[in-house]
Amino acid sequence: MTDIIKVDHLKREFIVGDQRVLALRGISFTVQQGEFVTIMGTSGSGKSTLLNILGCLDTPTEGEYLLDGIPVRSMSKNERAKLRNMKIGFVFQTYNLLPRTTALENVELPLMYNSAVSAKERREKAMHVLESVGLAERMHHMPNQMSGGQQQRVAIARALVNDPVIILADEATGNLDTRTSYEIMSLFQQLNSEGKTIAFVTHEPDIALFSQRSIMLRDGRITKDEKREKVGSAAESLALLPVEVDTY
Amino acid sequence: MNIANLFRISLKALVSNKFRALLTMLGIIIGVAAVIAMLAIGQGSKKSIQDEISKMGSNMIMVQPGADMFSGGARMSASANQSMVLEDYDALKAQSNYISAISPMVNASGQSIYGANNWPVGMQGVNQDYLSIRKYGIQSGRIFTEREINSAAKVCLLGQTVVEELFGEGADPVGKSIRYNKIPFEVIGVLTEKGENGMGQDQDDVLLAPYTTVQKRVVAITYLNGIYCSATTEDVSDKAKAEMEAILRVQHKIKEGDDDDFHVRSQKEMLTMFSSTNSVMTILLAVIAGISLIVGGIGIMNIMFVSVTERTREIGLRMAVGARGLDILTQFLIEAVLISIVGGIIGVAIGVGSSFIIKSMLNWPIVITTSSIVLSFAVCTFTGVFFGWYPAKKAANLDPIDAIRYE
Numbered sequence: 001m002t003d004i005i006k007v008d009h010l011k012r013e014f015i016v017g018d019q020r021v022l023a024l025r026g027i028s029f030t031v032q033q034g035e036f037v038t039i040m041g042t043s044g045s046g047k048s049t050l051l052n053i054l055g056c057l058d059t060p061t062e063g064e065y066l067l068d069g070i071p072v073r074s075m076s077k078n079e080r081a082k083l084r085n086m087k088i089g090f091v092f093q094t095y096n097l098l099p100r101t102t103a104l105e106n107v108e109l110p111l112m113y114n115s116a117v118s119a120k121e122r123r124e125k126a127m128h129v130l131e132s133v134g135l136a137e138r139m140h141h142m143p144n145q146m147s148g149g150q151q152q153r154v155a156i157a158r159a160l161v162n163d164p165v166i167i168l169a170d171e172a173t174g175n176l177d178t179r180t181s182y183e184i185m186s187l188f189q190q191l192n193s194e195g196k197t198i199a200f201v202t203h204e205p206d207i208a209l210f211s212q213r214s215i216m217l218r219d220g221r222i223t224k225d226e227k228r229e230k231v232g233s234a235a236e237s238l239a240l241l242p243v244e245v246d247t248y
Numbered sequence: 249m250n251i252a253n254l255f256r257i258s259l260k261a262l263v264s265n266k267f268r269a270l271l272t273m274l275g276i277i278i279g280v281a282a283v284i285a286m287l288a289i290g291q292g293s294k295k296s297i298q299d300e301i302s303k304m305g306s307n308m309i310m311v312q313p314g315a316d317m318f319s320g321g322a323r324m325s326a327s328a329n330q331s332m333v334l335e336d337y338d339a340l341k342a343q344s345n346y347i348s349a350i351s352p353m354v355n356a357s358g359q360s361i362y363g364a365n366n367w368p369v370g371m372q373g374v375n376q377d378y379l380s381i382r383k384y385g386i387q388s389g390r391i392f393t394e395r396e397i398n399s400a401a402k403v404c405l406l407g408q409t410v411v412e413e414l415f416g417e418g419a420d421p422v423g424k425s426i427r428y429n430k431i432p433f434e435v436i437g438v439l440t441e442k443g444e445n446g447m448g449q450d451q452d453d454v455l456l457a458p459y460t461t462v463q464k465r466v467v468a469i470t471y472l473n474g475i476y477c478s479a480t481t482e483d484v485s486d487k488a489k490a491e492m493e494a495i496l497r498v499q500h501k502i503k504e505g506d507d508d509d510f511h512v513r514s515q516k517e518m519l520t521m522f523s524s525t526n527s528v529m530t531i532l533l534a535v536i537a538g539i540s541l542i543v544g545g546i547g548i549m550n551i552m553f554v555s556v557t558e559r560t561r562e563i564g565l566r567m568a569v570g571a572r573g574l575d576i577l578t579q580f581l582i583e584a585v586l587i588s589i590v591g592g593i594i595g596v597a598i599g600v601g602s603s604f605i606i607k608s609m610l611n612w613p614i615v616i617t618t619s620s621i622v623l624s625f626a627v628c629t630f631t632g633v634f635f636g637w638y639p640a641k642k643a644a645n646l647d648p649i650d651a652i653r654y655e
Contacts, residue, residue: 057568057649078572085570096565096652100264110569112257115250158569 003066004166004197005031005054010063012049023049025220026063031166031199036192038208039201041217048170050217051201055088055168056080068165085113089159093171095151097143103130103154104139110162129157133187149180156187160196167191169200173207179241185210186234210234254575258582265555272551273591275544276631280595280624281602282537287620288603290530292613297522301515303442304451305382307479308515309347309489311340311496313471330471331509336499337475343495346488349377350477352459356466358429360414360455362421367413371404371428371455373462374476379439381478382451389422389437392458400460404428405437407454431465433457485516538627544591545631552584552639563643564651577644584636585629592628596621 012024023046031037041047052058053065056072057080065072068087072080084090089110097106107126111117117125130139133153143151152172159167169188173181189210192198200211208214209232216224262269313332337352344350354373359366376391378384392403406414406421415421421435442451463469479488489512496510556563563576571579600616607614 052649055568078574081567081570081572084568090568092565092652096561098562098565101260105260109566112250112253113566113570113572113575115253162570 002033002069003030004033004035004068005029005199006064006066007054008064010050010053010060010065012046012053012058013061023220024053024060027217027220027222028063029215029222029225031197033165033197034192034195035213036188036198036211037200037213037215038211039199039215039217040203040205040208042203044219045217046220047201047217049220051168051170051199054166054199055090056084081113085110085162087165089162089164089167091152091155091159091167091169091172093174095143095148095155095175097151097154097158099143102140102142103135103146103157106143106154107157107161109158114162125161126157129160130154132160133157147180148176149183152176152180152184153187156184156191160191166197166199169198171202172200173202173204179238181207182234182238182241186238189234210237251578254578255582258579258586261559261579261583262586268551268555269587269590272548272587273594275547276541276588276591276628277544277595277598279537279541279544280592280628281599282540283534283624283627284596284599284616284620285603285606286533286537287530288599288614288616289606289612290526290533291615291617291620292607294523294526294530295615296613297526298519300444301519301522303383305476305478305515306380307482307485308381309477309479309485309492309512310514311336311475311477311492311510311512313474313510330469331500332472332474333470334472336496337472339495339499340475340477340492344477344488344491346479346484346491347477348480349380350475351375351378351381352472353378353474353476354459354462354467354469355473356429356462358466360410361427362414362424365414367410369410369453369455371457371462371466373457373459373466375459377478378456378476381476384442385440387438387440388420389435391437397458397460400464401458402431402433402461402465403436403457404433405439405456406435407439407452407456408441409450409453410455411438428455428457429466479514482516485514489514489517541624541627541631544628545588545635548584548587548632549635549639551587552580552636553642555583556580556639556643559643560646560651560654563646564648564654567646567648568652573644576646577640580640580643581633581636584640585632588628588632588636589625592625595628596625599624 007030008028010024010027011022014021014023027050039047039050049058053060056067059073067083070083072083075083098109104123104126107130108122111122111125127139130136133156135150135153135157138146138150143154146154173184176184185207188198188200200207202208209228211228212231213227214224215222311332313329334352337350340347341350351374356371356373358368358371360369375397379386379391386405389405391405392401395401396403404426411419411421414426415424420438422438424435425432426435427433439452439454439456444450457466459472479485492512493508496512497508500509502508566576603614603616606612
């Protein structure tokens with residue numbers, strides 16, 4: 001098994017005014033290929049900072065970060081942009097789809113910044129991933145013509161289109177109702193079973209139940225890092241939800 | 249980075265904000281259209297004045313008695329206006345090297361009469377060369393002969409206006425006899441039509457007769473009212489003028505340092521004089537129009553700033569999926585330049601279109617030069633880059649972490 005993520009004594013400090021704020025106080029862990037890890041913690045625990053560093057949007061003040069074996073800390077801004085383009089798929093809480101742009105074009109976006117991919121390849125890949133997230137019918141819909149769950153599927157398709165080594169999800173179910181959350185988690189589990197490595201930041205314990213491993217953060221330190229013996233199935237949980245009845 | 253992709257991204261952003269893009273363009277459209285229309289009007293009137301002046305004659309140089317009226321000073325006495333004589337004409341004809349045609353000019357004013365019709369017209373006493381100097385052609389009949397000049401024959405040529413007034417439109421008066429101030433003249437020729445000159449004078453309202461006839465039989469004077477000649481080419485027109493002045497100073501025995509008692513003016517000088525006042529007007533119009541282009545540019549900058557702020561999250565997302573700062577910068581710069589170029593194209597179309605409308609409705613002379621189109625186009629592309637740069641730079645410098653969570 002190869003290490004997709006390897007962080008070693010990661011520290012990140014911010015200067016706010018004349019005060020030093022330590023957001024991460026020395027974090028070490030590895031994520032191996034094919035793992036589904038949830039990173040949990042309350043707000044202020046440093047999980048967003050960690051996700052920014054893992055996503056190569058930010059660099060640590062101290063410590064080493066290897067993404068797919070590549071040391072990120074010493075990289076320039078442009079090199080990190082390229083790394084994000086090739087190796088990482090982001091899924092955000094607020095979907096972050098481009099408005100007035102079709103699902104297909106939204107999914108094509110990461111490949112637009114990769115000049116090695118031709119227009120034809122780009123379109124084919126985008127169509128393919130949209131089909132794989134179950135949106136074959138909605139390729140030419142605009143974001144405002146789709147439900148939250150569908151929009152998040154488009155976002156997931158966008159994260160998948162460049163065939164990344166890891167998918168980083170930031171509260172990806174935070175804006176969705178329980179049923180849709182389970183649907184999305186079921187999709188993540190399916191992707192994971194197909195071999196995708198996923199790091200999922202959340203503060204909802206019931207969502208974390210669907211992952212194989214949870215890392216708990218508190219005040220910039222890891223307080224718990226445990227493998228889950230029995231991983232819940234999102235698809236089963238979905239089936240157990242009471243059928244919604246309109247009550248008016 | 250693939251510039252074609254960035255171009256596509258920018259185009260898409262504009263197309264999905266059509267109305268806003270159009271409003272932004274409006275400033276540029278109006279600016280460019282104004283520049284083109286203003287320059288077309290300016291150039292047009294310049295060209296028409298030039299045409300009119302050059303139609304007056306071929307490399308014409310006029311010598312008139314009295315000091316140059318353009319240099320100011322006291323009004324000359326009547327005797328000063330009698331200083332030009334036939335000897336001056338002979339001297340110029342014999343000594344000047346740069347003139348191809350020369351004619352004396354003796355003016356008379358009076359009434360021409362044919363049958364029951366009469367028409368007030370100035371009679372111009374000239375020689376045969378006058379036709380080529382003033383670019384008159386003969387429609388029918390002939391010009392007077394040397395013998396007729398020597399004998400002060402009572403023959404004349406009529407301009408089209410005079411023919412119309414005396415004989416009616418389309419009539420051929422050659423061979424008929426008219427009276428001018430009670431003196432009978434035989435019409436030996438009719439001049440071709442020439443139209444109005446730049447100052448609005450009817451150049452067909454003329455009556456030409458041998459200068460000897462006018463001098464001796466009509467006004468009874470011994471002096472000339474002027475001398476008209478043609479320089480051999482336009483280029484030597486200045487030399488010819490200087491030479492003529494030198495010859496006349498000797499003729500009139502004017503001492504070194506004394507003022508001339510005549511003045512020589514060339515067509516070329518008139519051209520330069522009228523063109524220069526016109527150029528000032530053209531520049532003024534272009535400056536006014538140029539200011540509106542700058543205002544349009546500021547409009548672009550304003551909208552681009554709004555656009556960058558409004559699309560902060562989009563920029564953050566693009567960066568997250570792999571766009572570099574340079575890609576973002578290029579994208580917004582392309583957007584700004586696209587706005588101004590598309591605006592420029594529409595502006596050129598409207599400018600050219602409105603110029604033609606002005607031409608057909610107001611009958612103003614219009615000249616659309618390629619340079620004015622190229623110039624305004626270059627300026628608006630530059631405007632796009634110049635005013636688009638700062639907002640684009642601001643977008644490129646956004647921190648993706650902040651941008652993507654921007655509310």
